[in-house]
Amino acid sequence: MSLKTTCPVCGGTDLRGVFILGNVPVICNQLWPNAETARAAPAGDVDLMRCGACAMIWNTAFEPDRMVYAPGYENALHFSPKFQAFAEDLAKGLVERFGLKGRHVVEIGCGDGHMLDLLVKHGAATATGFDPSMEGKETPFTARDGVEIVPEYFRSDQLNRSFDAILCRHVLEHLDAPMPLLHDIRRAIGDRDVPVYFEVPNAGWMLRAVSMWDVIYEHVGYWTAASMETAFRRAGFEPASVREGYDGQFLMLEAAPAAPDPAWVSPDATEVAADADAFAKEANGLLEKWRNRLGQLDGTAVIWGAGSKGITFANALGQAAEPLVALVDLNPRKHGLHAPGVALAVVAPDALAKVRPDLLLISNALYEAEITAHVRGLALDTEIAVVAG
Numbered sequence: 488m489s490l491k492t493t494c495p496v497c498g499g500t501d502l503r504g505v506f507i508l509g510n511v512p513v514i515c516n517q518l519w520p521n522a523e524t525a526r527a528a529p530a531g532d533v534d535l536m537r538c539g540a541c542a543m544i545w546n547t548a549f550e551p552d553r554m555v556y557a558p559g560y561e562n563a564l565h566f567s568p569k570f571q572a573f574a575e576d577l578a579k580g581l582v583e584r585f586g587l588k589g590r591h592v593v594e595i596g597c598g599d600g601h602m603l604d605l606l607v608k609h610g611a612a613t614a615t616g617f618d619p620s621m622e623g624k625e626t627p628f629t630a631r632d633g634v635e636i637v638p639e640y641f642r643s644d645q646l647n648r649s650f651d652a653i654l655c656r657h658v659l660e661h662l663d664a665p666m667p668l669l670h671d672i673r674r675a676i677g678d679r680d681v682p683v684y685f686e687v688p689n690a691g692w693m694l695r696a697v698s699m700w701d702v703i704y705e706h707v708g709y710w711t712a713a714s715m716e717t718a719f720r721r722a723g724f725e726p727a728s729v730r731e732g733y734d735g736q737f738l739m740l741e742a743a744p745a746a747p748d749p750a751w752v753s754p755d756a757t758e759v760a761a762d763a764d765a766f767a768k769e770a771n772g773l774l775e776k777w778r779n780r781l782g783q784l785d786g787t788a789v790i791w792g793a794g795s796k797g798i799t800f801a802n803a804l805g806q807a808a809e810p811l812v813a814l815v816d817l818n819p820r821k822h823g824l825h826a827p828g829v830a831l832a833v834v835a836p837d838a839l840a841k842v843r844p845d846l847l848l849i850s851n852a853l854y855e856a857e858i859t860a861h862v863r864g865l866a867l868d869t870e871i872a873v874v875a876g
């Protein structure tokens with residue numbers, strides 16, 4: 488079965504184009520020591536299509552073999568107080584709703600074990616996580632009694648004792664073949680009444696917000712509530728709830744085992760298809776606008792923000808990125824390093840006094856006031872513009 492021709496959820500072969508980004512970094516957030524290595528960073532194509540039958544959206548140009556995570560790849564959401572509160576609430580809620588006090592929980596793709604620790608803290612007796620990226624790594628989160636990490640890919644035949652819930656967060660979007668995992672989990676549950684919790688980035692939010700920054704090579708699948716429900720019902724789960732969380736950016740599904748409904752398609756598929764087409768139109772219009780703007784610029788430009796938004800945008804500009812001379816970032820650990828693909832150096836804000844760009848682009852409108860104050864503080868009259876979307 489090929490991603491180029493076949494829907495990874497329903498097997499449909501009626502594919503419709505959504506959005507294309509050529510030659511993007513395979514790992515967007517990894518910075519490189521110099522321009523040469525940054526330019527040579529592994530790149531791949533994004534050719535998002537949607538399934539005409541179930542409205543699943545995925546990168547048909549994704550090549551799983553390219554997705555080699557370099558050592559030091561850091562996928563953990565950094566532990567902001569806001570994220571801490573979200574995770575704490577989630578663990579507490581799952582222990583309550585799934586009745587996990589004194590029970591055993593399994594997490595697939597547990598990362599450093601942060602959630603395992605929280606589940607036991609809130610009453611689970613034991614929590615076992617599977618994650619191959621934890622091979623040889625230390626983490627503070629296995630210190631608690633009952634928390635264990637197996638540094639391997641999950642396979643149901645590794646489960647040597649019964650379990651009372653399965654969690655899987657931010658894993659499905661990385662899989663080119665998600666259904667075999669769901670079927671494997673369903674087989675492992677058998678005729679017992681074991682609930683599951685799955686969390687993915689919410690592509691429904693991405694489409695509605697025209698957040699094209701969220702289209703990155705690391706993600707092969709762009710899940711909406713509709714495609715989640717379709718996949719889970721087909722694999723033999725009855726969703727109890729599919730909610731949006733974390734300001735709408737995450738999609739959270741809770742489901743119980745049921746008889747598989749292998750032909751089920753969400754009635755919301757039509758709406759997702761319309762959202763996807765609207766997204767494509769607006770995202771392409773946005774890119775075109777900024778390509779023109781930079782094409783007409785007589786001078787140099789910089790982007791403030793060397794995170795995935797800024798780096799994705801710079802690469803998406805293609806040839807039009809030529810006036811760009813640097814990325815600006817507050818994080819001193821990024822200074823002197825180079826962004827993959829476009830090979831722009833990351834500089835400190837104070838370096839702007841020397842660079843003296845004619846145009847400064849802000850990739851996150853939240854920081855507009857702060858950045859403007861900083862730039863004016865350097866006595867620069869640089870034009871400042873927010874890249875919306």
Ligand SMILES: [Zn+2]
Pocket residue numbers: 494495496497498499538539540541542543
């Ligand atoms: Zn489909």
